[in-house]
Amino acid sequence: MSQLTRFIVLPAAVGALLGMMIILLQPGNGGKPGYAAAVADAAPAVVNIYTTKLTRRGMLCRIPTYRALCERFPMDSQVQNSLGSGVIVRADGYVLTNEHVIREADEILVMFANNQTTIANVIGTDPHTDLAVIKVPAEGLPVIPKMDGDTPQVGDVTLAIGNPFGLGHSVSQGIISAFSRSIITNSPYDDFIQTDAAISPGNSGGALVDYRGRLLGINTLIFSQTGGSEGIGFAIPAQIALDVLDQIIQHGRVIRGWLGASLAPHAAPDTPRGLRVTGVFPRGPAQQAGIREGDIVLSVNQVAADNASTITEIIAGSQPGQEIQLEVMRERQRFRATAIAGDLPDPSI
Numbered sequence: 001m002s003q004l005t006r007f008i009v010l011p012a013a014v015g016a017l018l019g020m021m022i023i024l025l026q027p028g029n030g031g032k033p034g035y036a037a038a039v040a041d042a043a044p045a046v047v048n049i050y051t052t053k054l055t056r057r058g059m060l061c062r063i064p065t066y067r068a069l070c071e072r073f074p075m076d077s078q079v080q081n082s083l084g085s086g087v088i089v090r091a092d093g094y095v096l097t098n099e100h101v102i103r104e105a106d107e108i109l110v111m112f113a114n115n116q117t118t119i120a121n122v123i124g125t126d127p128h129t130d131l132a133v134i135k136v137p138a139e140g141l142p143v144i145p146k147m148d149g150d151t152p153q154v155g156d157v158t159l160a161i162g163n164p165f166g167l168g169h170s171v172s173q174g175i176i177s178a179f180s181r182s183i184i185t186n187s188p189y190d191d192f193i194q195t196d197a198a199i200s201p202g203n204s205g206g207a208l209v210d211y212r213g214r215l216l217g218i219n220t221l222i223f224s225q226t227g228g229s230e231g232i233g234f235a236i237p238a239q240i241a242l243d244v245l246d247q248i249i250q251h252g253r254v255i256r257g258w259l260g261a262s263l264a265p266h267a268a269p270d271t272p273r274g275l276r277v278t279g280v281f282p283r284g285p286a287q288q289a290g291i292r293e294g295d296i297v298l299s300v301n302q303v304a305a306d307n308a309s310t311i312t313e314i315i316a317g318s319q320p321g322q323e324i325q326l327e328v329m330r331e332r333q334r335f336r337a338t339a340i341a342g343d344l345p346d347p348s349i
Helices: 003-025 036-045 064-072 238-251 308-316
Strands: 046-056 077-088 094-097 107-111 117-126 131-135 157-162 170-181 192-195 207-209 215-222 233-237 261-266 274-280 296-300 323-330 333-340
Touching: 036 046, 036 157, 036 207, 077 157, 077 215, 094 238, 117 238, 131 238, 157 215, 170 233, 192 215, 215 238, 233 238, 261 296, 261 308, 296 308
Parallel strands: none
Antiparallel strands: 046 077, 046 107, 077 094, 094 131, 107 117, 117 131, 157 170, 157 207, 170 192, 192 233, 207 215, 215 233, 261 274, 274 296, 296 323, 323 333
């Protein structure tokens, strides 16, 4: 074999063959590079949401004497509109979206991918995860494909589908940048997927899907200093969203266990790792179990309290009335306590 064939022609041929194989194996339509097939599967299940809220102008209508007059002649009313997205998760009309998209809305208009519209009703909301379930009067709707056992990983391709700036169905591409992002909002239940797929105002409540169009999460917020997409977006993982959906459909709300104590990471020399009690709710389960501010929680239900998210999940997973076993340290003395889980209060009340 000549030097030219051995060192130039043969490697070039192998490289060309590999390149063709990669192109042919790319998800798409007929072997064409891209994600058209994924979008075709997922986009029909993503809807545009338009909300209307009626408010009053001025202080006059707040005075009892004039309230009836304002109600009789609503010319003093002001209409506020907002927009977002939603994901059809059941063929009988159930749609997942963000709680902040439909918050205090007087009317919710849903537009499907075929441009047909209908009015939706709120089934329930969960402000802790910024999720809401609404329902449209329709049957046989296209449903977003679900994950079927694959475990998504950092670096996997993502597609964000939604209604940015009210333009209608749009798709942006990125990757999974990270999992389990927390301390982004004030909720102790933060557990976001981070992506660099462009998520803009109006995308909230839309779908984050994988290269096959399967639901990864519900797009919820962006980290931005300008109000636009800067490559850091967050989505609520699909499993959390679907669990919330099931509970809201079954109970009208999400039922979570409640300890009645604020916990923060604690690490100090010569002391075990744990979670410091930074606050105790008066007459709450923790206080009734003898827990005080400043105590160090070492374990909950025999699970080491070295991760606040894990412990929060364990407590939330307890049914109200169920025992929560705590190992606690106070002034270097260890003791055990049993709290009876309460029902997590609704933050909107």
